[in-house]
Amino acid sequence: MDRAELVELLSPEGLRLLDGLPEWDSKADIVRTVADLRRQGHSAGLVAAVLSQAKLRSRARAKFGEFAAHMLFTEAGLEQATRLNVAALHAGRFARAGIDHVADLGCGIGGDALALAAVELEVTAAEADEVTAAIAAYNLTPFPKAEVLHLPAEEVPLGGIGGAWLDPARRTTSGGTTRRIADAADYSPSLDFAFGLAERMPVGVKLGPGTDRDVIPAGSEAQWVSVDGDVVELAVWQGAVARPGVGRAALVIRGDGAAELTAPADSEDAPVGPLGDYLYEPDGAVIRARLIGDLARANGAWMLSDGIAYLTADAAVDSPFARGFRVLDRLPADERQLRQALAARRIGTLEIKKRGVDVDPAALRTRLKLRGDESATIVLTREEGRHVALLVERI
Template sequence: MHIKDLATAPGQQLLAELPAYDSAQVFSLHDQLRKRGFDSDLISAALTQSRLRARATEKFGDSAAQMLFTAAGLEQATRASIATAHADFLHQHGAQKLLDFGCGIGADARSFAAAGISVTAIEKDGEAAAAARHNLAAFPTARVIEADANDLDLAALGADTIWIDPARRAAGKRIKNPAHWQPSLEHAIALAQRYPLSGIKVAPGIDYALLPASAHVQWISETRALAEAVIWMGADIKPGRSALVITPDRRYSYQADGENPRHPAEMLEPAPLAEFIYEPDPAIIRAGAIASLAKAQQLRPVSAQIAYLTGADPIFSPFLSGFRIQEVLKPRPKIVQAALRSHGIGRVEIKKRGTALVPEEYRRQLHLDSSLPGSATLISTPLAGKPHILLCSRLQK
């Protein structure tokens, strides 16, 4: 049985009747459904889909319960909040007819269509194409073509915008070399340059040297987790780099200095530790915007090549997580353990940059007393070339 079978009336009926996924109940549920007359292969496909839907809730919320997924397609699918940001960007820049080159299960295409953009989604994998067709069925301006986009006359499809999300996984493993993506980054850039407006979703760790000098490259985080980067190209798109920080309430954009995304990020000289320490959002870090943000907020790095900033004043910013420093300690567990107990702290989060400390191993060495009511953040970082532990409390508005 395949996804197209789940899209049929019997398949949809079966999916609708399934309880919330519970791995411990899979075999007994299969037997119950078999006794009710459902086909065994269809039951197996539906139970697999139920498991994928449970996982997909993190990315798609309540919409996951009505969507169909492949395991690989779900892994690479863009989160709904980020896909909406993509769609808004393209809509604001005039996209009307978009070609989704390798749409997967149609996650981005759904948001493009919801934004009023006419979408032609192309996917060569039959299962993923069937999922995309189901997931886009509610949008009359969206269609799915099951084909290898490389074999099509793309110009004949009449799009003014192209979106490319290269396949970056094979056999369950991440493909790190952009030359081995499908399509390769070089091919994707060449395709994108044929259109008035384009976007290419790429891995957030992409080397600046691989970026087109004329592009605007945006790094995107959601709830402090780095998700992806997008290479945007178009006549009215200003070249450079930026960060898009998505919170549960809204989006925040920060423009890095410079107009060439290939240029290295500016580095600032470190300064002595002050009363507060700040961790930039990971999208700020990858966009090379630390120096610009630090200068704007009168902050300096705590150490060379380390993405922790220090300053004398409390700052509340969507681009920074802030901490008040209570003590500066040598990293020996017994010293830190004594300090935690003296402050009545029984729970800690551990952060690190630029040191060999392994947070979970270090946590075990601290022998935390869970009966103590306090909590704190431990930050492991070099100061003046030597590792230290900063005992901190999070800044709260």
């Protein structure tokens, strides 16, 4: 979205048209919709702007729920925006630390600033991109204690501000295509600036969950967060917003519930042993936080093979930190023999899970030539270093 498009969108005509559109339907005849709106006298630029926003609002419901219907977005801003339930956890950190004025530096479309303002904190949000800053200002209009500055993070005056939240730009948009920035050194603002603020005030920094762990400053709290099985962020906390004695944390959110595994540092892996009656797949946040060993010891489990994130045990365990499978049978690891074994069981629908083996599940599924009316799940992995194929069922 460019400046001219935003001006049209924010006009009374533009906002009325946007709010009056029916809910976005990806199967609708868009050409006909455009033609209908043009016949009503709306300019081509305005029609394109409102339809783009309607599509983004529809996608944004997964992150912002009902609030999305009253917000504006950019493509890159929505991609990087924090889910509202996770942003509320960020805001809670600052509130519990007694910080009543927070700078959101690099606020994007304002997702985290919304959560901070919603718990009645004063918020100074800043965004270097002019269009994105204007969108954030629109989204924060209901909160009188929140202001948005069109400034780079490095130029924001921080006098009187008690803490800072930063979500460095990790995506860039060019020619209508949004792509991830691969090198953390190219983030904006830079990580040196973000973590350097901790010398002045408590700081939280949001990073991608796969960020190189070498960038995490010593003595900080690193918390990986997953939502409904998807690891969504690494939050690095410093100063009063970091918890004493917590260096690594895995926060697992499923539906309305949450559970957390914490430790002072990476945990030592559990011993390796033979396959038990049950197989466990740790949540991605636990894997990223390197707390698999602690999870194993807490549940009487052991590693199935060195360096592979599967645990095994002889007892069924109900844990929010892992998905469990009952092991039904060992199948041949050889592909031809595996195909014969599945055919003998009349398996026509197959879920393939894998760790520690170089195989494309979709391509393998085609080569297995599945036929039959039964369904199954197999796990391709290693047991004490050896390739295995396991027939399992979820528990």
